[in-house]
Amino acid sequence: MFSPFANKRVTAALAExxxxxxxxxxxxxxxxxxxxxxxxxxxxxxxxxxxSQSVVxxxxxxxxxxxxxxxxxxxHKVKMDTATLxxxxxxxxxxxxxxxxxxxxxxxxxxxxxxxxGTMRVTEQIDALRALATHPVDYxxxxxxxxxxxxLPVLTLESIVVGILGGYFxxxxxxxxxxxxxxxxxxxxxxxxxxxxxxxxxxxYGGIIALxxxxxxxxxxxxxxxxxxxxxxxxxxxxxxxxxxxxFLTLVMGKLLGLL
Amino acid sequence: xxxxxxLYKGFSGHAVLEDVSFRIENGESVAIIGRSGSxxxxxxxxxxxxxxxxxxxxxxxxxxxxxxxxxxxLRVRRKFGMVFQGAALFDxxxxxxxxxxxxxxxxxxxxxxxxxxxxxxxxxxxxPGTENEKPAELSGGxxxxxxxxxxxxxxxxxxxxxxxxxGLDPIVSDSIDQLIVRVRDRFKxxxxxxxxxxxxxxxxxxxxxxxxxxxIYASGxxxxxxxxxxxxxxxxxxxxxxxxxxxx
Numbered sequence: 001m002f003s004p005f006a007n008k009r010v011t012a013a014l015a016e017x018x019x020x021x022x023x024x025x026x027x028x029x030x031x032x033x034x035x036x037x038x039x040x041x042x043x044x045x046x047x048x049x050x051x052s053q054s055v056v057x058x059x060x061x062x063x064x065x066x067x068x069x070x071x072x073x074x075x076h077k078v079k080m081d082t083a084t085l086x087x088x089x090x091x092x093x094x095x096x097x098x099x100x101x102x103x104x105x106x107x108x109x110x111x112x113x114x115x116x117x118g119t120m121r122v123t124e125q126i127d128a129l130r131a132l133a134t135h136p137v138d139y140x141x142x143x144x145x146x147x148x149x150x151x152l153p154v155l156t157l158e159s160i161v162v163g164i165l166g167g168y169f170x171x172x173x174x175x176x177x178x179x180x181x182x183x184x185x186x187x188x189x190x191x192x193x194x195x196x197x198x199x200x201x202x203x204x205y206g207g208i209i210a211l212x213x214x215x216x217x218x219x220x221x222x223x224x225x226x227x228x229x230x231x232x233x234x235x236x237x238x239x240x241x242x243x244x245x246x247x248f249l250t251l252v253m254g255k256l257l258g259l260l
Numbered sequence: 261x262x263x264x265x266x267l268y269k270g271f272s273g274h275a276v277l278e279d280v281s282f283r284i285e286n287g288e289s290v291a292i293i294g295r296s297g298s299x300x301x302x303x304x305x306x307x308x309x310x311x312x313x314x315x316x317x318x319x320x321x322x323x324x325x326x327x328x329x330x331x332x333x334l335r336v337r338r339k340f341g342m343v344f345q346g347a348a349l350f351d352x353x354x355x356x357x358x359x360x361x362x363x364x365x366x367x368x369x370x371x372x373x374x375x376x377x378x379x380x381x382x383x384x385x386x387x388p389g390t391e392n393e394k395p396a397e398l399s400g401g402x403x404x405x406x407x408x409x410x411x412x413x414x415x416x417x418x419x420x421x422x423x424x425x426x427g428l429d430p431i432v433s434d435s436i437d438q439l440i441v442r443v444r445d446r447f448k449x450x451x452x453x454x455x456x457x458x459x460x461x462x463x464x465x466x467x468x469x470x471x472x473x474x475x476i477y478a479s480g481x482x483x484x485x486x487x488x489x490x491x492x493x494x495x496x497x498x499x500x501x502x503x504x505x506x507x508x
Contacts, residue, residue, distance in 0.1 A: 120350075127310050128348035132362045132410070133337040135330060 020215045026137045027145050027211070035135070040143040048109050048144070049151030056155045057162050059104050063096055064088055064163030068170040072177070082181035088167035089190030094197045097160040098152075099246050102205035105152060106238035110213040113144055114234035117217025118227035126218065136218060145210040152206035153199045160198060197253050204249065205242050212238045261286050262307060262418065262450065267316035269302055276302050278474040280316070286417070289444050289451040291465030291482075293458070295496065298471045300454040301345070301422050307452065308340050308420060309333040320418075338366065341411030341449075345423040347403035349395035355382070355406050356391035362414045381409045384446075385439060401432035405439065412443055419443065421453040425460050437463040458497055462486065470496065 030036075071087045117140060120126050126136055164186065171177040213234045220230030254260035267280040276299040284290050294300045305311040306318055309325050317324045325336050349358050359378045363369055369377070382388055385405040395403060404424060411419055421440060425433035437460050444451045444464070453464050461468050461482065468485040470478040470493060478485060478493050486497060495502075 123351075124344045124346060124348040125350055127305070128342070128344055128350070128410075130310055130330070130333075131308055131337060131340060131342040131344075132365065133334045134361075134365055135334060 016215075019219065020211055023137070023141065023215050023218075024207075024211055027141050030135070030138050030142050031146070035138040036142045036146060037139075040139070041146055044143040044147035045151055047112075048105070048147045049154060052105055052108055052151070052155055053158070055104050055108060056101050056159050059100050060092070060097065060159030060161075060163040061166040063100055063159075064092055064166035065170045067091060067096065067163070068167030069175070072171065072175050081175075081177045083185050083189070084171050084175075084177060085164065085167050085182045085186035086189035089164050089186040090194050092160045092163040092167075092198075093190060093194035094201075095246070095250070097163060098156045098198045098201040098205060099242065101156045101159045101202065102152060102209065102242045103239055105148075105155065105206075106209045106213075106242065107235055109148070110209045110234045110238045111231050113210070113213030114217040114220070114231045115227060117214060118220035118230040121218060121220055122222055122227060140218075141210070141214045144214060145207065148206035148210040149203055150206075152209070153202040156198060156202035160195070193257055193259070197250075197257070200253065201246065201249050204245065208241050208245065209238050212241065261319075261321055262452070263317075263319040263322075264303075264307070265317040265319070267303070267306065267318070268314045269299070269306065269311070270314055275474055277313075277471075280471075280474075280476055282469060282476055282479065284450060284452060286450055287448050289453075289464060289466045291453045291455060291461035291468045292471060293455060293461050293468060293485075293496065294471035296456060299474065300456075300471055303471065304420055304422055304452065304454045308337055308342060338414075339417045340420060341414070341416040341418070342420045343404065343407045343411050343422065343424055345426055347395070347407035349403060349406055349410070351395050353394075354391060355387070355393050355395070355398070355409075358395070358406060359409045359413050361410060367414065377413060378409075381413045382406075384442075385409045386435070401428050401436065404428070404436055408436075408439060408443065412447065412449075415447055416449065418450040418452070419447075421451070421455075423455055423457075424453060425455065425457045430459075433457065433460065436460075440464045458486075458499075472496075 067088050068084055072081060072084045075081055075084055117126070129136055129139060168182065171182050172179045216230040216234040216237070220226045251260065262284040264283070265281050267277055268275070269277040280303065292300050292303065302311060306313050309328065313326060317326055319325070320336055320339065323336065325333060328336065350361070353361070356375070356378050359381060360374045363374050363377060378391065379388070382390060385408055387402060387405050387409065390398070390402070390406070395406065398406060424440065425436050428436065440451065440453065441464055443449065451464065453460065455461055465482055468480065468482050469476050470485065472492055478488065478490060485493060488494060488497070
């Protein structure tokens with residue numbers, strides 16, 4: 001039915017999916033038995049959470065600002081200027097905050113994870129780890145997975161806050177919208193559930209970035225080319241998976257929460 | 261005790277090892293020699309479960325490790341120390357952190373006890389005072405020594421060496437050979453050294469096995485192997501290339 005080339009590609013894709021699923025199972029089992037060293041976890045939280053602050057805050061602020069400006073242009077035509085920040089609030093909380101934060105972290109952290117683990121693999125450091133009776137999932141995957149699960153919702157929250165403040169700043173200072181109504185409408189139409197949806201999404205995207213980055217690093221090909229390819233694929237696959245997952249999560253959570 | 265029974269291993273349909281069987285007694289020191297690409301390192305990695313054979317059995321103290329999963333293998337690997345060809349030191353850590361890695365993970369020691377053990381083992385491998393250096397700051401010989409210190413600090417029963425003298429000058433190679441013998445005699449460990457360096461094989465091996473054409477081709481004491489009149493063994497020991505290889 002398919003050409004041999006297509007068959008090979010489909011088989012390889014399914015094998016990768018299976019590999020990531022097995023890695024997730026091993027990591028979950030390791031997590032339940034808490035086989036993680038506190039020091040390693042703290043370092044990963046620092047590297048992933050603290051060191052990603054600037055890129056996430058800049059992304060969030062300018063996304064909120066441009067969204068505010070664009071929304072104003074449309075809403076001004078129908079004299080709904082003061083609803084501008086409400087659109088920014090809802091969008092940042094449930095969609096743009098988690099997705100853009102995850103994409104930025106996938107680029108920065110996902111690539112770093114794949115490159116680090118890939119280099120360890122090609123220089124036999126992973127084998128050395130195993131020879132020292134240490135499971136790579138316990139030592140390498142679990143701290144990164146937990147750190148991303150913790151850091152991404154926090155980073156997303158920060159991105160949402162600066163995005164809304166950015167939109168507010170543009171609305172009031174540049175577009176001259178009346179600040180009290182602007183803020184009041186944002187609070188009126190942005191519900192707690194929007195924020196909860198965004199944070200749940202961020203938690204899931206954290207897992208996606210960690211698992212794909214670790215999997216690509218642990219299974220990378222030999223040599224510099226293998227590490228380079230693993231790094232690129234980690235970013236591309238994480239980003240695409242996040243975008244696809246976002247659509248389905250929006251639908252599923254919308255249904256579950258009675259929003260759709 | 262290490263026992264290998266009818267081991268087969270191949271990659272992408274290409275056989276590397278076929279029907280390999282041997283036995284290494286506790287405390288014995290064995291050198292496995294063979295040409296580059298003959299499967300020596302592949303064989304060594306199967307002894308510790310870093311690679312899975314296609315078929316056959318690897319028994320460590322009578323326990324077959326082939327059917328074990330990665331987590332079950334961790335228990336068996338505590339009996340082993342392994343020195344890798346490129347040392348495989350963790351480059352994000354200092355020498356002391358590398359050496360202390362196994363102690364921190366598996367033994368309940370205070371930081372003072374760990375520091376004392378690390379300093380002692382670094383002294384033994386002639387690397388005193390290098391605790392705070394990073395692997396990138398060390399020479400090839402020093403990296404091998406640090407790798408050896410990391411492998412033996414928790415006093416394993418078996419130490420595996422993968423090409424311990426490759427890439428080192430003859431004087432440093434000699435000091436590594438002496439170190440391997442010192443570790444063997446002091447800790448009474450079972451030693452398996454994979455090498456294509458004839459001097460290393462002669463110095464550290466109480467028994468030498470030659471891997472050729474995917475099998476254990478010859479086995480004996482160093483004296484027997486080095487006095488062998490077999491054409492294949494002789495060619496390897498004397499380092500004579502085939503006619504078709506001379507063009508290279």
